[in-house]
Amino acid sequence: MRTEHDVAVIGAGPIGCAAAIAFAQRGETVLLLEANPRAAERFAGEWIHPSGVRILQKLGLGDLAAFTENGPRRGFVAHPGDGADPIVLSYPDGMTGVSFEHHRLVDELRRRAVSMPEIDYVAPAKLSKLEPVPAYVDGDTGAEVAINAKRIVAADGRRSGTRRLLGLPDGSVGISFMAGIVLDDVELPVEGYGHVLSGLAGPILSYRIGADQVRLCLDVPASATELRRDTDALYAAVAPALPAPMAKALAVSLKTRKPAWMETRFQTRTVYGRGNVALVGDAVGCTHPLTAVGISLGLKDVEALVDSTDAADYARRQRARARVPEMLSNALYQVFSDPRYDARAIRQSMFDTWRTSAAERRRTMALLAATDVRGSTFATSFFRIGFRAARKTVGAEMREGHWSRTRQTLARFASWSTWPIAGLVPGYRKIPAHLKAAGH
Ligand SMILES: Cc1cc2nc3c(=O)[nH]c(=O)nc-3n(C[C@H](O)[C@H](O)[C@H](O)COP(=O)(O)OP(=O)(O)OC[C@H]3O[C@@H](n4cnc5c(N)ncnc54)[C@H](O)[C@@H]3O)c2cc1C
The missing domain is CATH 3.30.70 (Alpha-Beta Plaits)
Incomplete structure (x- = not known):
């Protein structure tokens, strides 16, 4: 094994493997460390949107479709749950995703990484320190081994130890x-x-x-x-x-x-590293799995990192690309999980809007697949759905003479209006109060 590398990648989960392969494809030598090779057997990301599939194909996983049984994944079906017919939301332009057990993706990526002469894969091997000299502990021998690499890429997941070693707060x-x-x-x-x-x-x-x-x-x-x-x-x-x-x-x-x-x-995706250490994947941030966007966003981190001129360029690109997927995840989860009547009204309005508007179905799926990351698209969709919900709820209350309740209802819907407003403010990301932590 080489004693010097261009890049050391910490963590051989899906995003660490993808990063190692992407650097190796550029001819750079890579040290890929994995603390617990069996970590991939846990229940984790299994659905990958078309944008993620495209990047995996660039990394040489051309036959993903071969282990996606029963054909490609064309989108989502929403079930309103009130006996109404389900609503089919397809990815735009015939795009397709994939879904299979998490470990199958990681196994496949590791196989590809190990087969590349530029990559030295060491497992079990855990990053132990960054200062004064980066080092890892070899899990077989217990020996501490110095890492001699020009840059370090931390792909060690949502409880990233590298973040801690960098002095960055765990804001999850x-x-x-x-x-x-x-x-x-x-x-x-x-x-x-x-x-x-x-x-x-x-x-x-x-x-x-x-x-x-x-x-x-x-x-x-x-x-x-x-x-x-x-x-x-x-x-x-x-x-x-x-x-x-x-x-x-x-x-x-x-x-x-x-x-x-x-x-x-949840951890907001705003900090992308420090000095010669770049964060990718869940080490940057994570969202609720409802929108199944973690792997696709992590793969986009990798794509942006290898294309970036420097750390600041990487952070700037990815902050902009991750803002809307992150807000969409938080907003949709709130709409689906909040039991209060205003959330239920917005949920119903969302189903009604999807049912009647092909354009809205298309917009939603482009947002979900993170192929459209414009704040204006998020704002327009959310505003239209929220406004319809408010008009219907307030209209019914006024017809029934519940005037006192109407003021409260308007206040509740006004609080939802901060989502589309946030979408329109460049660079701003709304984080619900209960998900805010130190460092947000
Ligand atoms: C229940 C659930 C369902 C999900 N469903 C989806 C989904 O359908 N689609 C989707 O896109 N996303 C989904 N996600 C999110 C997805 O699992 C993550 O975004 C993805 O696994 C992140 O990959 P990663 O490589 O960044 O981190 P991880 O998958 O966490 O991998 C990190 C790796 O680093 C290793 N490591 C940690 N510390 C060290 C160290 N010090 N030294 C060396 N190695 C180290 C770990 O052992 C691990 O192998 C889901 C998440 C959960 C919790």
């Missing part, structure tokens, strides 16, 4: 918990699409991860501890929102497998 905040459950031998209501349902406890996401397997992601509030302890209670809270065949498959799955619980966290 817990949002909720998500159960990953595998359903066997069940059909999705529409194959080739991810499905978003409004559950009793929180939003539900479902998509195919294998020829015979479907993933169910159940979001529950952090306060609902009984749902995490008691699978009968979980089933009772979730099953009514599911199509009958999926509810049946859930009952079978809960009898044989434990749900994989993961905390969902």
Whole structure:
């Protein structure tokens, strides 16, 4: 193994591997370190939007479609949950995504990285310090080994130790918990699409991860501890929102497998590194998985990093590209999880708008896929949906003579209006108060 490298990449998750491959493709030598090679077996990102697929293909993963069973993923189907027909939202311009178990993506990327002569992969190996000389601890021997690289790329995930070593605050905040459950031998209501349902406890996401397997992601509030302890209670809270065949498959799955619980966290994507250390992927920031954008954003970090002239250029490009996907994730999660009547009205208005407007469906999917990251698009969509919800709610209250409530309702909708306003203010990102942490 070489003793000097152009780049040292910390963490061989999806984004670290992608970074190593991208630098190697440019002829740079790379030291790729992974502390826990089995970390990829946990429940984590499985759905990748078209923008992420495009970058993976550039990195040499041309046959992603080959292990995406039942064809490409064409978008999402929203289930309003009131007995109304589901709404199909396709990616614009025939674009497609992929979905499969997290470890399959990481295995494939690691295989590609290890096959490249420019990359030295060391595992288990954990970055232990940056000062005075960067070093890692070899997990097999326990020896500390100096890192001799011109630059360091930290891809060590949302609890990034590199951030800590750089003296950057861990500004991540817990949002909720998500159960990953595998359903066997069940059909999705529409194959080739991810499905978003409004559950009793929180939003539900479902998509195919294998020829015979479907993933169910159940979001529950952090306060609902009984749902995490008691699978009968979980089933009772979730099953009514599911199509009958999926509810049946859930009952079978809960009898044989434990749900994989993961905390969902938020950290705003504003700090991209310091000195010769660049952050990529979840080490920069993370959002709720509802919009499934973590991997695609991380891959865009990699693309921007290798194309950037310097650290400031990289940070400037990515701050601008991540602002709207981050706000969209927080706004949509609030719309789907807030049980109050104004949030429910906005949710209903969103479904009504999607149902009647092909242009709005297209705009939403371009925002979701992060192919359109303009604040004006986010603002226009959110304003239209929010305004319709407010007009309908206030109109009904006035017709019924609930004048005193109308003032309160207007105040509630006014608080939602800060989302589209934030979209229009260049560089500004709205963070809901409960997700704000030190450093935001
Ligand atoms: C429940 C859940 C569902 C999700 N679903 C989706 C989805 O459908 N689509 C999507 O795009 N995103 C999703 N995400 C987000 C997605 O999983 C992350 O964005 C993605 O895994 C980030 O990749 P990463 O390589 O930056 O970090 P990680 O995947 O966290 O990888 C970091 C790697 O660094 C290693 N490491 C850590 N510290 C060190 C150290 N000191 N030295 C060496 N190595 C180290 C770790 O062992 C790990 O292998 C989901 C997240 C959760 C929690």
